[in-house]
Amino acid sequence: MELRIATIADADAIVAFDHVAASDRARVQFIHEQIKSSACHVAVIDATVVGYAVLNYKFYDNGWIEMLYVHPQFRRQGVGSELIRHLVNECRTPKLFTSTNQSNSPMQRLLATLEFKRSGFIENLDEGDPELVYFKRIRDHAA
Numbered sequence: 001m002e003l004r005i006a007t008i009a010d011a012d013a014i015v016a017f018d019h020v021a022a023s024d025r026a027r028v029q030f031i032h033e034q035i036k037s038s039a040c041h042v043a044v045i046d047a048t049v050v051g052y053a054v055l056n057y058k059f060y061d062n063g064w065i066e067m068l069y070v071h072p073q074f075r076r077q078g079v080g081s082e083l084i085r086h087l088v089n090e091c092r093t094p095k096l097f098t099s100t101n102q103s104n105s106p107m108q109r110l111l112a113t114l115e116f117k118r119s120g121f122i123e124n125l126d127e128g129d130p131e132l133v134y135f136k137r138i139r140d141h142a143a
């Protein structure tokens with residue numbers, strides 16, 4: 001599995017497997033913007049883009065995994081875990097945060113296996129489905 005920064009040539013492949021992008025122009029725009037700002041990383045197997053993840057620093061200036069999405073046909077094969085491990089290595093700040101809905105148990109289990117810790121929750125984003133915040137301390141000082 002190759003892990004690398006996405007280029008604009010990857011955008012169509014990502015949009016094709018991200019089911020939200022199929023019906024939401026804003027998601028397509030988000031993917032393009034994140035690629036342009038070099039925040040989007042992809043996992044590639046045999047020249048096929050099988051997952052993407054977005055790392056930026058918008059969460060109170062800390063590393064922030066804003067998105068993780070694995071091609072449905074390539075789930076439960078370690079792709080999501082490898083993408084997160086890759087972002088842990090890439091992250092420039094001592095602390096790395098992410099969040100997921102309370103209803104998203106696959107993501108919660110994945111984060112637990114990678115030793116992310118719970119760090120509170122945010123209500124009133126998705127109705128009746130709080131956003132659980134997770135964090136991992138990567139190092140003691142900024143890189």
Ligand SMILES: CC(C)(COP(=O)(O)OP(=O)(O)OC[C@H]1O[C@@H](n2cnc3c(N)ncnc32)[C@H](O)[C@@H]1OP(=O)(O)O)[C@@H](O)C(=O)NCCC(=O)NCCS
Pocket residue numbers: 066067068069070071074075076077078079080081082099100101104105106107109110111113
């Ligand atoms: C959540 C998601 C990224 C997981 O990606 P993945 O490549 O399937 O994850 P991995 O194969 O690395 O799984 C690692 C571990 O996480 C847990 N896990 C992942 N998916 C799971 C599921 N559907 N049910 C239960 N546990 C799950 C398991 O412990 C798994 O280890 P195992 O397969 O050895 O049991 C993927 O399901 C996805 O893209 N979902 C849609 C988008 C999304 O919800 N993104 C996260 C919120 S932003």
